Amino acid sequence: MEEAGSLENEKIEMDCLLEAIFRKYGYDFRSYSRSHVLRRLRRRVEIDGLLSFSELQHRVLYDESCLQRVLQDLSINVTEMFRDPAFYQVIRAEVIPVLRTYPFVRIWHAGCASGEEVYSMAILLKEGGLESRCRLYATDFNEATIEKAKDGIYSLADIRSYTANYQKSGGTGVFSDYYTASYDSAIMNRELKKDIVFAHHNLVTDGEFGEMHLIICRNVLIYFNRDLQKRVVSLFSRSLARGGFLWIGSKESLRYDDPEEAFEPVVENARLYRKRYGTDE
Amino acid sequence: MKRATSDGNGSAGHFPAPSQAAGLVVVGVSAGGLEALKRVLGGLEAGFPLPVVIVQHRRSDSDSLLTRLLSNWSGLPVSEAEEKEPPLAGHAYLAPANYHLLIETDGCFSLTVDEPELFARPSINALFVTASDYWGPRLIAVVLTGANADGSLGVQRVKARGGRVVVQDPGEAEFPVMPSAAIAAIGIGAVDYIARLAEIPGILAHLAVAS
Numbered sequence: 195m196e197e198a199g200s201l202e203n204e205k206i207e208m209d210c211l212l213e214a215i216f217r218k219y220g221y222d223f224r225s226y227s228r229s230h231v232l233r234r235l236r237r238r239v240e241i242d243g244l245l246s247f248s249e250l251q252h253r254v255l256y257d258e259s260c261l262q263r264v265l266q267d268l269s270i271n272v273t274e275m276f277r278d279p280a281f282y283q284v285i286r287a288e289v290i291p292v293l294r295t296y297p298f299v300r301i302w303h304a305g306c307a308s309g310e311e312v313y314s315m316a317i318l319l320k321e322g323g324l325e326s327r328c329r330l331y332a333t334d335f336n337e338a339t340i341e342k343a344k345d346g347i348y349s350l351a352d353i354r355s356y357t358a359n360y361q362k363s364g365g366t367g368v369f370s371d372y373y374t375a376s377y378d379s380a381i382m383n384r385e386l387k388k389d390i391v392f393a394h395h396n397l398v399t400d401g402e403f404g405e406m407h408l409i410i411c412r413n414v415l416i417y418f419n420r421d422l423q424k425r426v427v428s429l430f431s432r433s434l435a436r437g438g439f440l441w442i443g444s445k446e447s448l449r450y451d452d453p454e455e456a457f458e459p460v461v462e463n464a465r466l467y468r469k470r471y472g473t474d475e
Numbered sequence: 476m477k478r479a480t481s482d483g484n485g486s487a488g489h490f491p492a493p494s495q496a497a498g499l500v501v502v503g504v505s506a507g508g509l510e511a512l513k514r515v516l517g518g519l520e521a522g523f524p525l526p527v528v529i530v531q532h533r534r535s536d537s538d539s540l541l542t543r544l545l546s547n548w549s550g551l552p553v554s555e556a557e558e559k560e561p562p563l564a565g566h567a568y569l570a571p572a573n574y575h576l577l578i579e580t581d582g583c584f585s586l587t588v589d590e591p592e593l594f595a596r597p598s599i600n601a602l603f604v605t606a607s608d609y610w611g612p613r614l615i616a617v618v619l620t621g622a623n624a625d626g627s628l629g630v631q632r633v634k635a636r637g638g639r640v641v642v643q644d645p646g647e648a649e650f651p652v653m654p655s656a657a658i659a660a661i662g663i664g665a666v667d668y669i670a671r672l673a674e675i676p677g678i679l680a681h682l683a684v685a686s
Contacts, residue, residue: 201608201636205580228580229605230587272588416558416586423559445558445571445586 207247208232214251219261221335222398223268225422234267262338269336270417274355275310275348277412278444279362282318284464286364289439290322293407299328302406302433304397305414306332309343310356313372314363315410316386321366325389331403333395344392346382348373353380397426402433409434412465413443415451423451431456431469440467497639497683498613499562499578500525501606503599503629505532505621507649509544511672515619516549516567518676523551524683525615526562528576528606530597532621535573542569556584570597577605593625603629612637615682617675619643621653627660634661639682641668641675 208231209224216222223231235247242263244250253260276282293299299319306312312332319328334340348356353373360369373380395403397414409430415423427448430440440457442448442465448457457467504511508531519527533541539555546553549567556568556576561583570576571586576597579585585605592598599618603626607614616633618626620643630640642658645651658666668678 201611227577227585227587229577229585229608230589232580232608233577233601233605234589270588272590413588416588420559443588445574447558450559 211247211251273307273310275314276359276363279359281464282363301330301408303332304411330390335396408439427451434469500527500615502529502617503626504619507620511619513548514672521550527567530570530599537572575601599626600629604632607633607636614638617641618657620648620650622650624656627656639667
């Protein structure tokens with residue numbers, strides 16, 4: 195049987211590595227889910243043929259390309275258009291009609307990864323008659339990913355499954371109208387991009403984004419430990435106008451993360467919440 | 476159930492207090508799983524002294540039907556594992572479709588949507604390895620029917636940390652590839668039990684209280 199000590203050493207080395215990344219580059223993964231970070235970094239050590247996290251730490255400190263690989267490992271890059279289509283139906287029914295009552299709508303998509311869900315929302319807004327009077331701020335901490343999101347180029351193979359999702363989400367148009375196919379890729383239409391602002395923002399270390407009407411942050415909170423989850427939910431509360439919506443991932447909940455009860459559920463099953471009117475935070 | 480006292484924020488990590496008693500059962504199952512789970516869970520009695528955490532490979536868009544079916548068949552309450560929830564003794568948990576289920580360094584559940592591992596999400600290896608990190612020798616891992624090799628890496632890790640491994644007899648399994656691969660991965664001598672479905676509930680009940 196392996197000594198429990200080696201696992202303890204591994205955790206110490208992981209802490210040192212995360213501390214080194216933070217102090218050298220400012221990316222803060224110290225409050226991420228530890229089992230997740232451990233799993234991703236073990237994979238990196240294995241792929242790079244290294245012996246330990248300490249060796250990885252040395253490389254990260256002296257070689258920025260190594261840092262870029264680690265950032266890629268620790269970002270959430272797995273996403274799809276109209277993921278959980280039934281939930282998009284809820285957004286069409288519960289959120290879009292409220293947004294229509296505002297003269298101008300501000301939406302923040304926090305942790306947008308390669309942009310699939312941002313374009314999904316842009317399509318929803320267009321079909322909801324909100325085109326040209328909304329601004330979608332799509333942010334991520336990973337600059338490489340944002341560039342991908344800006345390009346809005348996806349594989350045609352993926353687009354096929356997105357088409358099915360789009361139909362299940364209650365789409366009222368023809369999905370192929372929203373992209374141009376070219377060889378084995380699909381490029382999202384320019385009209386969809388004109389209301390989107392892609393920007394760099396780190397939920398762990400950056401501040402609030404003012405007066406949003408809707409914040410979308412799906413499958414990001416699950417990567418954080420409970421303290422950081424609470425901090426980020428409070429950041430969302432401060433970034434929302436009163437009565438603003440918060441939409442989180444299908445397996446996330448505010449049960450432990452909202453001690454001040456800034457939010458109330460709109461459709462709990464769909465993980466859709468609304469900032470209470472009485473809340474001034 | 477003993478749990479560690481803190482997590483994250485730079486602490487070096489804590490381990491369950493040294494004790495021989497088992498703390499958690501993890502189950503990995505793929506093709507043919509419905510019938511196998513029916514018999515294993517159906518054979519466990521209410522008040523089973525440990526949490527039972529299951530990864531069953533299934534379609535990414537499958538709904539809560541499996542949970543409902545298993546609830547009907549099992550003496551234990553069955554639910555989908557929820558983010559940051561602590562597993563409770565006498566309760567069975569199913570990994571949600573399209574998420575990896577991990578055991579966090581404080582013993583609670585953690586979900587991720589990282590890319591599939593060996594084409595699977597949830598991944599049996601991901602659960603087994605992280606559960607083993609936390610429970611070490613106090614983990615009982617069970618591999619049932621399946622048509623791929625997920626779980627093999629996981630049982631290697633479980634054995635390296637001194638945990639127990641129970642594998643369904645490939646001769647009986649509807650799909651023998653997965654149990655055979657698990658046995659091959661650690662060597663037949665290192666498998667604690669190779670057993671038929673009918674025997675597995677009794678073995679788990681025995682291991683749960685054995686010291």
